[in-house]
Amino acid sequence: MELAIKDLVDMLGSSKVLTKKRDLLVYGYDSTPFKGNPVGVVLPEATQEVSDVVKIAHKYGLPITPRGAGTSLSGGPIASVGGIVLALTRMDKVITIDIENNRAVVQPGITNQNLQKALEPFGFWFPPDPASLSVATIGGNVAENAGGPHCLKYGVTSNHVIALKIVLSNGEVLETGMYSEDASGYDLTGFIVGSEGTLGIVTEVTVRISRKPEATSTVLALFNSGWDAATTVSEVIRSGLNPSVLEMIEERMLKEVNEVFELGYPETVKALLIIEVDGRKEGLSFELDKIKEICHKNNVQVLQSAEQEEEREKLWLARRGGTSALGRLKPDSAENDVVVPRSKLPHMVDKIKEISQGNGVIMGAVIHAGDGNCHPQVPFDARLPAEQEAAEHALWEVFEAAVQLGGTISGEHGVGLEKIRGMNLVFSQDEMLLMRKLKLLFDPNEILNPDKIFPKIVIEKAREEML
Numbered sequence: 001m002e003l004a005i006k007d008l009v010d011m012l013g014s015s016k017v018l019t020k021k022r023d024l025l026v027y028g029y030d031s032t033p034f035k036g037n038p039v040g041v042v043l044p045e046a047t048q049e050v051s052d053v054v055k056i057a058h059k060y061g062l063p064i065t066p067r068g069a070g071t072s073l074s075g076g077p078i079a080s081v082g083g084i085v086l087a088l089t090r091m092d093k094v095i096t097i098d099i100e101n102n103r104a105v106v107q108p109g110i111t112n113q114n115l116q117k118a119l120e121p122f123g124f125w126f127p128p129d130p131a132s133l134s135v136a137t138i139g140g141n142v143a144e145n146a147g148g149p150h151c152l153k154y155g156v157t158s159n160h161v162i163a164l165k166i167v168l169s170n171g172e173v174l175e176t177g178m179y180s181e182d183a184s185g186y187d188l189t190g191f192i193v194g195s196e197g198t199l200g201i202v203t204e205v206t207v208r209i210s211r212k213p214e215a216t217s218t219v220l221a222l223f224n225s226g227w228d229a230a231t232t233v234s235e236v237i238r239s240g241l242n243p244s245v246l247e248m249i250e251e252r253m254l255k256e257v258n259e260v261f262e263l264g265y266p267e268t269v270k271a272l273l274i275i276e277v278d279g280r281k282e283g284l285s286f287e288l289d290k291i292k293e294i295c296h297k298n299n300v301q302v303l304q305s306a307e308q309e310e311e312r313e314k315l316w317l318a319r320r321g322g323t324s325a326l327g328r329l330k331p332d333s334a335e336n337d338v339v340v341p342r343s344k345l346p347h348m349v350d351k352i353k354e355i356s357q358g359n360g361v362i363m364g365a366v367i368h369a370g371d372g373n374c375h376p377q378v379p380f381d382a383r384l385p386a387e388q389e390a391a392e393h394a395l396w397e398v399f400e401a402a403v404q405l406g407g408t409i410s411g412e413h414g415v416g417l418e419k420i421r422g423m424n425l426v427f428s429q430d431e432m433l434l435m436r437k438l439k440l441l442f443d444p445n446e447i448l449n450p451d452k453i454f455p456k457i458v459i460e461k462a463r464e465e466m467l
């Protein structure tokens with residue numbers, strides 16, 4: 001290992017290789033309770049440098065964990081034991097913006113927000129908008145196939161990635177996809193998107209960009225039951241309307257949000273929906289009226305509308321602040337991001353309450369309701385093992401409930417370390433073995449984020465069968 005670090009310093013210079021304990025600590029965590037302990041952190045500034053680093057790691061069998069901003073909610077950027085972190089945050093440039101062809105080419109370390117800012121003067125945007133966009137990187141968005149509120153109408157990251165430059169596990173550089181539309185051959189770009197840094201290191205991303213909608217209107221609807229709010233969501237979609245956003249906060253989280261942000265909602269209110277429509281200005285009021293009709297049919301208690309940016313921001317306050325309002329109750333917090341078919345959302349909302357009571361934990365949720373993607377969050381105190389155990393057990397029951405309702409264990413945050421235990425619930429051994437064998441084709445020495453996504457038993461069996 002010392003020899004590998006020496007080679008890295010010789011190759012990149014000491015300003016791009018961190019080995020001091022205090023520096024390593026900064027790269028030893030993400031947004032989950034998982035912690036890692038990298039033996040070094042490298043900060044390359046170009047594809048060639050990434051390739052040089054990977055060649056050295058390949059030579060010494062050194063595990064590499066790529067990292068963007070470390071906002072992962074699944075433990076993906078946590079270093080493997082004895083491995084290094086390869087942080088891409090210095091590769092943060094826009095390479096080209098091509099309005100005529102609706103394309104932008106960027107380095108992976110640019111934040112989602114800085115890409116949006118670069119597109120703004122042209123009246124364009126990159127629609128996938130994770131709530132973490134002010135810090136999360138495009139490389140991290142690609143590796144996790146990130147979603148966000150506007151993905152209901154516009155599609156998730158994979159729908160907007162056209163081509164990639166990646167460094168393979170032997171240091172070779174591969175370009176996937178085409179600048180033009182392309183349907184020939186296997187979809188290697190699609191295979192890399194969502195692969196959580198286990199197949200290659202993304203060093204350049206070509207994305208599809210879109211003209212921003214001319215106008216947006218927002219409605220905030222408060223209901224006396226989660227069931228009514230979730231039923232409204234299903235009915236809005238079933239009616240053929242095409243809202244750009246359908247976000248929900250359930251009872252427990254809403255209570256905290258109401259208190260922290262002094263929103264003054266009546267105590268009888270148990271669920272909040274934010275609904276947005278966008279497009280040509282003239283068409284919006286027709287859609288909004290229909291949506292309000294459906295809200296009334298489902299016993300809405302309060303309806304507020306906003307068209308100006310400032311008013312809309314006020315309505316979004318509750319949605320954006322939900323996680324932190326609930327998180328403030330305890331020093332630690334765990335969550336997952338299960339998905340259920342949209343029609344099963346009312347049942348899932350009830351399940352969240354039931355599981356919370358059954359395990360004696362606080363559990364609240366923000367929900368990308370239009371996609372059936374729930375984010376149940378459990379604040380706990382990691383210094384108290386019984387509390388941590390109860391939190392983990394409650395979140396395990398959430399996995400089970402989602403799968404029983406016909407859903408799955410992750411809608412957008414990836415598997416990382418956090419959801420490995422749930423993989424058996426949704427995939428057969430054969431499916432997982434096939435996936436792991438595909439990983440081995442890309443990474444025969446298993447150095448790229450080697451311990452993520454798959455249960456140990458699958459990792460070992462795939463290795464045995466591929467030898």
Ligand SMILES: Cc1cc2nc3c(=O)[nH]c(=O)nc-3n(C[C@H](O)[C@H](O)[C@H](O)COP(=O)(O)OP(=O)(O)OC[C@H]3O[C@@H](n4cnc5c(N)ncnc54)[C@H](O)[C@@H]3O)c2cc1C
Pocket residue numbers: 030031065066067068069070071072073075076077088108129130131132135136137138139140141142143144145146147148149196197198200201202203323412413416449
């Ligand atoms: C407050 C908060 C809100 C969030 N909201 C959302 C949301 O609305 N939607 C959503 O989808 N997620 C959300 N997330 C989760 C997280 O922000 C996303 O998963 C994001 O895409 C991660 O980007 P990152 O740059 O932080 O990547 P990291 O956390 O650093 O890494 C994530 C994964 O990507 C891999 N990786 C990073 N860069 C590369 C690269 N260049 N090449 C190959 N692999 C790479 C890492 O190895 C790791 O497996 C939220 C997180 C927080 C803390």
